[in-house]
Amino acid sequence: MDLLHSWGVELAVHLQSRYSKHEEFFTLASTVADLHTTFFCLFPIWFHLRRDTGLRLIWVAVIGDWLNLVLKWVLSGERPYWWVHETHFYRKGEAPPLLQFPITCETGPGSPSGHAMGAACVWYVMVTAVLSIAAEKRCPALLYRLLQMGLWGLFFLVELVVCMSRVFMAAHFPHQVIAGVITGILVAEVVSKSKWIYKASMNQYFLITFCLTSFAIGFYLLLKTLGVDLLWTLDKAQKWCIKPEWIHLDSTPFASLLRNMGSLFGLGLGMHSPIYNGVKKKSATTALKIGSITISLFLLQLLNEWTFSSENHLIFYILSFCKSAFALLIPTAVVPWVLCRVFMGKTDGKNL
Numbered sequence: 001m002d003l004l005h006s007w008g009v010e011l012a013v014h015l016q017s018r019y020s021k022h023e024e025f026f027t028l029a030s031t032v033a034d035l036h037t038t039f040f041c042l043f044p045i046w047f048h049l050r051r052d053t054g055l056r057l058i059w060v061a062v063i064g065d066w067l068n069l070v071l072k073w074v075l076s077g078e079r080p081y082w083w084v085h086e087t088h089f090y091r092k093g094e095a096p097p098l099l100q101f102p103i104t105c106e107t108g109p110g111s112p113s114g115h116a117m118g119a120a121c122v123w124y125v126m127v128t129a130v131l132s133i134a135a136e137k138r139c140p141a142l143l144y145r146l147l148q149m150g151l152w153g154l155f156f157l158v159e160l161v162v163c164m165s166r167v168f169m170a171a172h173f174p175h176q177v178i179a180g181v182i183t184g185i186l187v188a189e190v191v192s193k194s195k196w197i198y199k200a201s202m203n204q205y206f207l208i209t210f211c212l213t214s215f216a217i218g219f220y221l222l223l224k225t226l227g228v229d230l231l232w233t234l235d236k237a238q239k240w241c242i243k244p245e246w247i248h249l250d251s252t253p254f255a256s257l258l259r260n261m262g263s264l265f266g267l268g269l270g271m272h273s274p275i276y277n278g279v280k281k282k283s284a285t286t287a288l289k290i291g292s293i294t295i296s297l298f299l300l301q302l303l304n305e306w307t308f309s310s311e312n313h314l315i316f317y318i319l320s321f322c323k324s325a326f327a328l329l330i331p332t333a334v335v336p337w338v339l340c341r342v343f344m345g346k347t348d349g350k351n352l
Contacts, residue, residue: 002089008173009080013096015168023101026165030103033119033162035061039263039324040304042122044296044331046129048289052198053129057122058267058328059197062260064121064187066212068114069253070219071183073230077111081170082240104169105241107234108253113172113180119162120184125192127151205268213261249310250320258317262324269325270332291339296331303327 019026031037038061047054084090084098108114130151134144163177172180191197200208220230234252241247249255270276306323310316 002087004175005078005080005083005087005173006089008167008175009084009096009098011174012080012098012167012170015164016099016170019168023168026168027101027103029161029165030115030169030171033115033165035065035114035118035122035260036304038118038122039327040300041297042126043328044300045293046126047331048292048296048336050129050133053125055198055267055271056125056129056192058263059194060121060125060188060191061118062212062264063191064117064184065114065256065260066216067183067187068112068117068180069108069216069257071112072109072114072253073219073223075109075111076232077109077176078173079106079110079171079233079236080167080173081105082236085240086236098170100242100246101169102243102246104171105237105243105246105251106171107237107247107249107251108256109233110172111176111179112183113163113166113177114256115166116159116163116172116177116180117184117187120159120181121188123155123158124185124188127155128192200268200271202268202272205265205272209261209265209268212264213257216257249313249316254317255320258321259324262321263328265321266325266328267332270329270334273329273333275337276333288336288339288343292331292336295339296335299330299335300327303330 038057043054043057046057080098081100081104084095087095090096131144131148134147139147159181163174163181166172166177167174196204223230230253237247238244250259303323303326308316308319
């Protein structure tokens, strides 16, 4: 593995030296590839334009990130920014000059890449959704073929940029981002074929959230009992990150787990709340869709500004869960209900 890791470090150094002027671009690519973008930006848009695609986005993102967490614990992959300092592969004083950036110091294991995997999941769903819409509209064969080639070309371009950004940031080795892309596509394909997710009951949402959370925590406790420390990477991050303020609790495995489980639970609450059932048919008009998308995005950006102290880890994880749940409840139920009340109130007033 040391030889494979050394090749990855060489590529990272090459990217950092050749594309040093594009640091902001690669930072943006990594930021956009984070599943936070899916929950706070992409989901409200797709949910109101094409509800089944919005639901599939969340299920694929949550299941994919949960699997990513489990795989990271099993594979226990290194990260370049700490491996280069601890390996005995290089002679003394010959370690490559690997740079670090504000988003380099991830605290979890490195394999597979969560950003590459999440981006693959989400973009696979969006590309297949657009192609499905084109097929339903009876798009001419030649135009459909061109659209298909263009969208899949865009998909692989996006993945290439995301993978390059993660290697450039010294957060991942090349083989880790490749593994992330392949695993993400497989997860998206499998979950997308599961038709029951579109009609899942509140009990199913609760049960799946509980089971996934319990399995991850139980797996952690089991391995800890066997003497395996799954938080070994946190010590390495704290030791080798050049700036302590670059280490964030929200990049830890448990923070990611609670955010995703909160998102899934929030989706279930939104889909099965009484107010959602009351506005489901009324919110089908174009005006209400546009209004719901616009207001939801605005409110979610405000919610995104809500941050909390990480001094107490338990409270931090609970608040992360609640914030993620509310972020899904806003576009699915709260905003459409309020808009329907406003529009229906005006209509009733005119009828009087």
